[in-house]
Amino acid sequence: MKFVAQRVASAALCVSGELVSEIGRGLVVYLGVKTGDSEKQAEKAMEKVALLRVFEDGAGKMNLSVRDVGGEVLLVSQFTLYGDAKKGNRPSFTEAERPERADALYEHAVSYLRSLGVPVKTGVFGADMQISQHNDGPVTIIFEC
Numbered sequence: 203m204k205f206v207a208q209r210v211a212s213a214a215l216c217v218s219g220e221l222v223s224e225i226g227r228g229l230v231v232y233l234g235v236k237t238g239d240s241e242k243q244a245e246k247a248m249e250k251v252a253l254l255r256v257f258e259d260g261a262g263k264m265n266l267s268v269r270d271v272g273g274e275v276l277l278v279s280q281f282t283l284y285g286d287a288k289k290g291n292r293p294s295f296t297e298a299e300r301p302e303r304a305d306a307l308y309e310h311a312v313s314y315l316r317s318l319g320v321p322v323k324t325g326v327f328g329a330d331m332q333i334s335q336h337n338d339g340p341v342t343i344i345f346e347c
Contacts, residue, residue: 203246223325225273229274245310248311251320278333282295305327
Protein backbone atom coordinates (compact mmCIF):
# COMPACT_ATOMS: atom_id res chain seq x y z
CA MET A 203 0.00 0.00 0.00
CA LYS A 204 1.27 3.42 -0.91
CA PHE A 205 0.05 6.94 -0.33
CA VAL A 206 0.97 10.44 -1.37
CA ALA A 207 -0.11 13.09 1.13
CA GLN A 208 -0.14 16.77 0.26
CA ARG A 209 -0.74 19.53 2.79
CA VAL A 210 -3.47 21.85 1.54
CA ALA A 211 -5.23 25.04 2.51
CA SER A 212 -8.31 23.66 0.73
CA ALA A 213 -9.38 21.08 -1.84
CA ALA A 214 -12.50 20.14 -3.81
CA LEU A 215 -13.38 16.98 -5.71
CA CYS A 216 -15.94 16.88 -8.52
CA VAL A 217 -17.39 14.08 -10.62
CA SER A 218 -19.15 14.98 -13.89
CA GLY A 219 -19.08 18.65 -12.91
CA GLU A 220 -20.80 18.02 -9.55
CA LEU A 221 -19.09 18.82 -6.25
CA VAL A 222 -18.73 15.58 -4.27
CA SER A 223 -16.31 16.50 -1.48
CA GLU A 224 -14.61 19.59 -0.17
CA ILE A 225 -12.16 20.23 2.67
CA GLY A 226 -10.47 23.20 4.25
CA ARG A 227 -7.05 22.99 5.90
CA GLY A 228 -5.73 19.46 5.92
CA LEU A 229 -4.33 16.74 3.70
CA VAL A 230 -5.23 15.37 0.30
CA VAL A 231 -4.18 11.73 0.40
CA TYR A 232 -3.95 9.61 -2.75
CA LEU A 233 -4.07 5.94 -1.75
CA GLY A 234 -2.79 3.12 -3.97
CA VAL A 235 -3.61 -0.50 -3.19
CA LYS A 236 -1.17 -3.17 -4.38
CA THR A 237 -2.07 -6.77 -5.11
CA GLY A 238 -1.97 -8.70 -1.85
CA ASP A 239 -2.32 -5.70 0.48
CA SER A 240 -4.18 -6.32 3.74
CA GLU A 241 -6.46 -4.51 6.17
CA LYS A 242 -3.53 -4.36 8.58
CA GLN A 243 -1.49 -2.44 5.98
CA ALA A 244 -4.42 -0.07 5.42
CA GLU A 245 -4.58 0.57 9.16
CA LYS A 246 -0.82 1.19 9.36
CA ALA A 247 -1.04 3.66 6.46
CA MET A 248 -3.98 5.51 8.03
CA GLU A 249 -2.23 5.69 11.41
CA LYS A 250 0.66 7.33 9.58
CA VAL A 251 -1.75 9.82 7.92
CA ALA A 252 -3.37 10.68 11.25
CA LEU A 253 -0.06 11.21 13.05
CA LEU A 254 2.09 12.67 10.25
CA ARG A 255 3.60 15.88 11.66
CA VAL A 256 3.56 18.20 8.65
CA PHE A 257 1.79 21.25 10.11
CA GLU A 258 3.70 24.07 11.76
CA ASP A 259 3.60 24.72 15.48
CA GLY A 260 3.94 28.13 17.15
CA ALA A 261 7.69 28.08 16.56
CA GLY A 262 7.27 27.50 12.81
CA LYS A 263 8.44 23.85 12.93
CA MET A 264 6.51 21.05 11.26
CA ASN A 265 5.53 19.42 14.52
CA LEU A 266 1.73 19.02 14.40
CA SER A 267 -0.55 16.42 12.83
CA VAL A 268 -3.80 16.92 10.95
CA ARG A 269 -5.61 15.92 14.16
CA ASP A 270 -3.62 18.46 16.20
CA VAL A 271 -4.66 21.34 13.94
CA GLY A 272 -8.31 20.24 13.59
CA GLY A 273 -7.78 19.57 9.89
CA GLU A 274 -9.55 17.27 7.46
CA VAL A 275 -8.44 14.61 5.01
CA LEU A 276 -9.65 14.13 1.45
CA LEU A 277 -8.86 10.46 0.80
CA VAL A 278 -8.80 9.48 -2.87
CA SER A 279 -8.28 6.01 -4.30
CA GLN A 280 -5.45 6.16 -6.85
CA PHE A 281 -4.51 2.91 -8.60
CA THR A 282 -2.05 4.77 -10.85
CA LEU A 283 0.37 5.00 -7.90
CA TYR A 284 1.28 1.46 -8.91
CA GLY A 285 1.93 2.37 -12.52
CA ASP A 286 5.23 0.96 -13.78
CA ALA A 287 6.83 2.84 -16.68
CA LYS A 288 10.20 1.06 -16.67
CA LYS A 289 9.55 -0.44 -20.10
CA GLY A 290 8.39 1.96 -22.77
CA ASN A 291 6.26 5.02 -22.15
CA ARG A 292 2.88 3.45 -21.39
CA PRO A 293 2.63 2.45 -17.72
CA SER A 294 1.66 -1.07 -16.73
CA PHE A 295 -0.70 -1.42 -13.78
CA THR A 296 -0.19 -5.12 -13.09
CA GLU A 297 0.83 -4.43 -9.46
CA ALA A 298 -2.45 -2.61 -8.70
CA GLU A 299 -5.08 -4.65 -6.85
CA ARG A 300 -8.29 -5.76 -8.60
CA PRO A 301 -11.02 -3.11 -8.29
CA GLU A 302 -13.31 -5.13 -5.98
CA ARG A 303 -10.56 -5.82 -3.46
CA ALA A 304 -9.04 -2.35 -3.79
CA ASP A 305 -12.45 -0.74 -3.12
CA ALA A 306 -12.95 -2.87 0.01
CA LEU A 307 -9.51 -1.87 1.34
CA TYR A 308 -10.12 1.78 0.46
CA GLU A 309 -13.41 1.72 2.40
CA HIS A 310 -11.67 0.03 5.32
CA ALA A 311 -9.01 2.76 5.27
CA VAL A 312 -11.70 5.47 5.30
CA SER A 313 -13.49 3.87 8.27
CA TYR A 314 -10.28 3.28 10.17
CA LEU A 315 -9.03 6.86 9.68
CA ARG A 316 -12.39 8.16 10.94
CA SER A 317 -12.08 5.90 13.99
CA LEU A 318 -8.79 7.68 14.74
CA GLY A 319 -10.69 10.95 15.11
CA VAL A 320 -9.85 12.46 11.73
CA PRO A 321 -12.66 14.02 9.66
CA VAL A 322 -12.52 12.29 6.27
CA LYS A 323 -14.10 13.19 2.95
CA THR A 324 -13.86 10.82 0.01
CA GLY A 325 -13.77 10.56 -3.73
CA VAL A 326 -15.86 8.16 -5.78
CA PHE A 327 -14.06 4.86 -6.30
CA GLY A 328 -13.42 4.18 -9.99
CA ALA A 329 -14.88 7.50 -11.16
CA ASP A 330 -13.22 10.10 -13.37
CA MET A 331 -12.59 12.74 -10.70
CA GLN A 332 -11.49 16.34 -11.05
CA ILE A 333 -9.58 17.55 -8.01
CA SER A 334 -8.70 21.14 -7.28
CA GLN A 335 -6.32 21.74 -4.45
CA HIS A 336 -4.63 24.78 -3.01
CA ASN A 337 -1.35 23.29 -1.80
CA ASP A 338 0.14 24.74 1.37
CA GLY A 339 3.92 24.80 1.31
CA PRO A 340 4.06 22.77 -0.84
CA VAL A 341 4.51 19.77 1.42
CA THR A 342 4.29 16.31 -0.18
CA ILE A 343 5.02 13.04 1.63
CA ILE A 344 5.18 9.58 0.03
CA PHE A 345 4.80 6.51 2.25
CA GLU A 346 4.70 2.80 1.42
CA CYS A 347 4.03 -0.11 3.74
